[in-house]
Amino acid sequence: MVKKEFTNPINNETVELDECKLSKSIEDYEGRAERIPNVDKNYVDLGIQFKLAQLINSKNISFKNEIPIHVALKGHMGTGKDHDIEQFAAKLKYPYYRIPLSGEVRDVTLLGSVQLYGDGKGGTESKWQDGELTRALRGPAIVNLSELNAAGPEVLFALHSLLDRHKKLELPHGEVISLRDDCYIFGTMNPTSLRDYSGTQTLNKAFADRWVIWDKPFPDKDQLQLIFKKRYPNLQSEFSDLIIKLAIEINNSFMSDDISINIETPMSLRTIVERIPVGLDIYKNSSDPLFEAWKNFVLPHVDADDIDHYNTLWNTVVRSGPSLKPKL
Structure with missing residues (x-):
């Protein structure tokens, strides 16, 4: 297994994580492989990636993935929150799913729904169609739930059991998906203030309690x-x-x-x-x-x-x- 090293820019402390190795035997190998981001040669890690690597290392090694820890980066527009997570995925060669939780997103958009298809005989048949989040959870992935504090209540409640100790997502047609050990969920959000971030709101306390929220300030x-x-x-x-x-x-x-x-x-x-x-x-x-x-x-x-x-x-x-x- 190839190791990737992350360095603390303050004291040069390092931590290593395993690079993702996608198996060609997984059902959606091609689609997932296409989601591995390109490495930005101009990207500078100001310390966030090292902290994320520390957290994943602790989660995997010290706690055997038994404790659900999910990090959200909070900062004003243009501080590079989403880019940090995308480049973290790029360095580890993980498929990356950025899923904006804007007000237009509903739980069926994330989870999926039953769709009607022609059966080739003049009739129709119903088939389950995965939503964006469900699709991401079926294999190795780094998921970025962007704009957390713009999500509607139905979306937040749909995610509760996935983000807590149950680590499960129940779909409308009865299937239950467990959060894989090689699937990591992150989030980003703007501060909730009087600033002009239309559509944002204070996070529901029960939902906020499922996140560790780190500030991402403007660079000095x-x-x-x-x-x-x-x-x-x-x-x-x-x-x-x-x-x-x-x-x-x-x-x-x-x-x-x-x-x-x-x-x-x-x-x-x-x-x-x-x-x-x-x-x-x-x-x-x-x-x-x-x-x-x-x-x-x-x-x-x-x-x-x-x-x-x-x-x-x-x-x-x-x-x-x-x-x-x-x-x-």
Whole structure:
């Protein structure tokens, strides 16, 4: 069995987990194999994957998979919660099922239902059709129940017995599926606050008690430097240092309790490490590539009420961007 090593970025402590080896004898081998994510060569583990590996190692080795422990990552938009879990699956070569629990999702969507099919003789016959979660549970998988606190009550109650010590999912047609030892359930959620996360709500206490909830904060200065160094090793520090400083200042304002500086639009990782670099490339021949990237790739995503604060921080932190041609 191939081992994969996970390292704590703080103290270099390591933990090893077995890589998933899909058997070609399983009924849905091809479909499951297609769900193994590609490894993102630019991904930087800021510590979450190591913690997930620690938990699975403890669950499997110390407690023989007898204790049901499921982790949900809680953080604001653009902190990389889903990407962490996807890349965890990619590294271990596990089939990955991301199942958003938005308000439109019903229990039959997750579990499945009886469908009518033509029998080839002019009549019909009924057959059971697996839902997305049921399909995932029938083999090795890493399941990500995304947007946990957007799920409706019927969905939450349907999951109760799967997530507790029973580890079973009862389907409407009577079949009972047990949670396999090589199937791991995770979740993600936005904070429940006055922020504009439409459709979210405080988790039902009985459902919340079935999860260990870990915060996923915005990355700090050192973490952003690691990301830029790996993803854009040729980008001059004159650009990356200013981008990072802007991100830190804006996200500090977003998290602040001071209503005089508090804003509703954070700078997500998508903006910091994707949109701005694209803008730098497009406007690399302009006199101020960073300002053009800011104007065309950052400000259009900002709430109207936050524009003044964004502009104030730009003038305070940058005022005038580097007159260099960015190297990406």
